[in-house]
Amino acid sequence: MSGVLFDLDGTLVDTAPDLVAALNLSLHEHGFAKVSLAQMRHVASHGSMALVRAGAPGITDAEALMLQQALLRHYHQVNGNHATLFDGVAALLDGLAAKGIPWGIVTNKAARYARPLINKLGLTSARTVSRANKGNYFCQSLISGDSVTRGKPDAAPLLLAASQIGCMPSRIFYLGDARRDMESARAAGMVSVLASWGYLDGDEVTNWPVDLRLERADELLSHLA
Missing domain, CATH: 1.10.150 (DNA polymerase; domain 1)
Known part of the structure; x- marks a missing residue:
């Protein structure tokens, strides 16, 4: 991957x-x-x-x-005043930086809200996440709901992001917490990863096209090894 x-x-x-x-x-x-x-x-x-x-x-x-x-x-x-990275996300991003693996964001959120948010969280410029691991990370692609004419669950936004981070779709993990995320990943030929820490609220996911389910974001690092 x-x-x-x-x-x-x-x-x-x-x-x-x-x-x-x-x-x-x-x-x-x-x-x-x-x-x-x-x-x-x-x-x-x-x-x-x-x-x-x-x-x-x-x-x-x-x-x-x-x-x-x-x-x-x-x-x-x-926007961004109370938002935080989920537990394990900083460790995952740190690990991706250490491995030299690019990452990006694909959201149906409009750019006028998405970009200020990730700017406020410091995800658009290289920064050190932890003292234990000095890897720097930054978002290399942000595809928002108004970046494309068809949003998720269509494959278009994910494929655009794949081209921006320079990776083949089949070698990309896409993490999301909704059915449309899993369907979009499957349509784009990516590995769909269900974020169990997200806003599922007991949603029935047995029929979702999920390839991998994680309880914490940093669990993905073991699948990248």
């Missing part, structure tokens, strides 16, 4: 705290009750409208659109 690609929300980065903070700001602004992070975490990778519907069930379509627009406005302000 010569390359690794990641989904963003729920796989590489825990963005649920930012998303729920933005949701609560929008709910409060329009007179709705706030929700807890625990209630909303499982919805975090399903988009802004799914968050709105879960946070304020039973509202009208007009109210949902109003809350969605408010959520996106507030998210632009809080």
Whole structure:
């Protein structure tokens, strides 16, 4: 294997705290009750409208659109303030750097949110992750939802990322936490890796096209050996 690609929300980065903070700001602004992070975490990778519907069930379509627009406005302000790399991700990225393996991100998130987020997390410039391992790492490809005309589960965004990191699709691991991630990896001819630490919430995955399932991100290093 010569390359690794990641989904963003729920796989590489825990963005649920930012998303729920933005949701609560929008709910409060329009007179709705706030929700807890625990209630909303499982919805975090399903988009802004799914968050709105879960946070304020039973509202009208007009109210949902109003809350969605408010959520996106507030998210632009809080994006990256509370988000963190999932446990094991820094160790994995450090290990990839030590092995000279390129990596990138393929997300359906719009670039206006994805790029500031990874910039704030320091993933777009080389940096040292741990004192024990002095390897530097940085993202070599970011394909967002508006980078291509067809997003996941289509193969197009993954194939574009493969060309940018200079790896054959069949030699790339793609890590994600949703059915569309696994389907996109399979369509692109990549090895699909299910991130069990993501926003699965007990989703039935037995029929998903999963090649490998990991409990922690750094477990992937043993499969790269």
